Amino acid sequence: MWKKFSILIFNNKTWVITLQYMLISCIILSIVILIDTGTLSAEQYIPSIFLTKVGLATTILSALAGALLSMTVFTFSTIMTIVNFYSSNYTASTIDDFVKSDIVLKVLGIFIGGFFYAVTALLFMRETYEHDYVIAGSVGVVYALVCVAFFVRFVQQILYGVQxxxxxxxxxxxxxxxxxxxxxxxxxxxxxxxxxxxxxxxxxxxxxxxxxxxxxxxxxxxxxxxxxxxxxxxxxxxxxxxxxxxxxxxxxxxxxxxxxxxxxxxxxxxxxxxxxxxxxxxxxxxxxxxxxxxxxxxxxxxxxxxxxxxxxxxxxxxxxxxxxxxxxxxxxxxxxxxxxxxxxxxxxxxxxxxxxxxxxxxxxxxxxxxxxxxxxxxxxxxxxxxxxxxxxxxxxxxxxxxxxxxxxxxxxxxxxx
Known part of the structure; x- marks a missing residue:
């Protein structure tokens, strides 16, 4: 049974990893919305450094959404360039291995998930007009730092793999x-x-x-x-x-x-x-x-x-x-x-x-x-x-x-x- 499940995962690896990071983004987004709308009382447990006004949070999320969308397009273009390099210098099977490698799928998944988080969090900012402070912007900044770490790992993998x-x-x-x-x-x-x-x-x-x-x-x-x-x-x-x-x-x-x-x-x-x-x-x-x-x-x-x-x-x-x-x-x-x-x-x-x-x-x-x-x-x-x-x-x-x-x-x- 485990072998059959592993084969199913392998055959749908692209979707599995992308949806995995989308799911993580949805979980983070749900928690943030519950806290920012007051449904979940957790303000006393959150350090004040993570609290920002709604206006600043909106600015951060807007910039983050545009940046992540641009990075997604740039990453995809980079992948296509490497695919062309592999096809010219190596074999078709090495292209499959590169495209299905964990870091390639993860970096795409986390960028798409981050864009989804930023855009959806912006939509819910209107529900927080009674509150002076929210955490959506700060969480977005942390998410952006994680995206940078994944992108650095992605670049290292490319520099390693082209040799x-x-x-x-x-x-x-x-x-x-x-x-x-x-x-x-x-x-x-x-x-x-x-x-x-x-x-x-x-x-x-x-x-x-x-x-x-x-x-x-x-x-x-x-x-x-x-x-x-x-x-x-x-x-x-x-x-x-x-x-x-x-x-x-x-x-x-x-x-x-x-x-x-x-x-x-x-x-x-x-x-x-x-x-x-x-x-x-x-x-x-x-x-x-x-x-x-x-x-x-x-x-x-x-x-x-x-x-x-x-x-x-x-x-x-x-x-x-x-x-x-x-x-x-x-x-x-x-x-x-x-x-x-x-x-x-x-x-x-x-x-x-x-x-x-x-x-x-x-x-x-x-x-x-x-x-x-x-x-x-x-x-x-x-x-x-x-x-x-x-x-x-x-x-x-x-x-x-x-x-x-x-x-x-x-x-x-x-x-x-």
Whole structure:
């Protein structure tokens, strides 16, 4: 249930955070109005420094409303400028991450909420003609100071995010955390083999899109009465079409087909918080953007390849073809990609784009060496085989004697380890 709620929040994150700050503004406004109209007797508890005459409060709120509206427009223009920068230098997925980042949504939410507070508080100033002093203006000043603090944080985040090194670092750390969770699951339930029962019931996709999440616990509970096993064929982040078989229920007796919509979240958008391949694909895309005929920033491409190699080295520590999912370790099993498959889909776009760049290829083979040293014995053999395949492909592209020499040395370091 909590997982479903989290997905709902993620899909509507823009509205949730904006409305959250609107709600906070409404609460503050309600308290201020109750005090200023005398409905709530709290004057004796309020320091005199926060009390202002109605005329001054009206002036403050009027200025605040105009300023916050201007800041909202300015902030939105800044966001659009950064979006244009990201689209030119990085990838579409990094734009999504920036637009949906907490600080961007919070700064918009607090400015909109502040404008709502100031305008609405002005409307209620007419109800306070019998009172000499109100707190609406002072609260507005405090709110404005909070807005300034949020805007400063917003500017710092922009200055941090436009630096490619920081962006790559954030992507790497998010991917590393998810990969460590995946490796732990693979090591804990490695080589779990599904028990094939007499009957096979296909579970078909209810929609077309990306498999964004799988509710393992709910699915395990649903199949418990069948005394069967579900083998999940699809993976988080994988694209599927309506009607495709995404899992198979093995049962001892005939069962009706389960409705996959209750257990598989299929939508147009991936969920970065649970999909490590979402982040590795970002590194791949940034690498491709940095290679010719794009920006031709080879150092940035090399940096991305090194980070990607570290992630792959972490992932290849665990063996296993089948892994149990969720708490029900006996009846939910999903297929783990082979080492060759992981390496192929990580590098199949990079190699053709960089096969004529010796500096990039040296970094790539250094990465293979890092992977082989960290990988399990079975995976290390697969890494060497993949590196051999890549070497045979790219070696004829280099005719310079020194290029050939250093490429061969780097490759032999892999085969000798």
């Amino acid at each position: 490619s090194t920081n962006l790559i670092k954030d992507i790497f750390e998010e991917a590393l955390e998810l990969i460590r969770v995946e490796v732990q699951a693979r090591q804990q339930f490695a080589d779990t083999t599904p028990q094939v029962a007499a009957l096979e019931v296909p579970l078909r996709a209810h929609a077309t899109g990306y498999v964004s999440a799988i509710h393992y616990e709910e699915l395990a509970k649903a199949i418990r009465p069948f005394d069967g096993v579900v083998k999940i064929h699809t993976r988080i982040g994988q694209f599927t079409v309506e009607g495709a078989v995404i899992a198979t229920l093995y049962a001892e007796k005939e069962q009706d087909e389960l409705h996959t919509g209750d257990y598989f979240v299929i939508q147009d958008a991936k969920i970065p918080a649970i999909d490590y391949k979402y982040h590795t694909s970002q590194l791949i895309d940034i690498t491709l953007k940095s290679l010719p005929p794009g920006k031709a920033d080879l150092n940035n491409a090399i940096h991305c390849i090194r980070k990607l190699s570290v992630l792959m080295a972490e992932l290849l520590q665990a063996d296993g073809q089948f892994v149990s999912a969720g708490k029900e370790a006996n009846n939910l099993i999903y297929t783990v990609p082979s080492t060759e498959e992981e390496l192929y889909y990580a590098y199949n776009q990079i190699i053709p784009a960089a096969e004529n760049e010796i500096s990039v290829m040296l970094a790539l083979f250094d990465g293979f060496y890092t992977m082989k040293r960290a990988a399990s014995p079975h995976n290390a053999e697969a890494v060497e085989q993949f590196a051999t395949h890549v070497y045979k492909r790219v070696e004829p592209n280099f005719r310079d004697t020194l290029d050939k020499k250093y490429l061969q040395q780097t490759f032999e370091k892999i085969t000798a380890s």
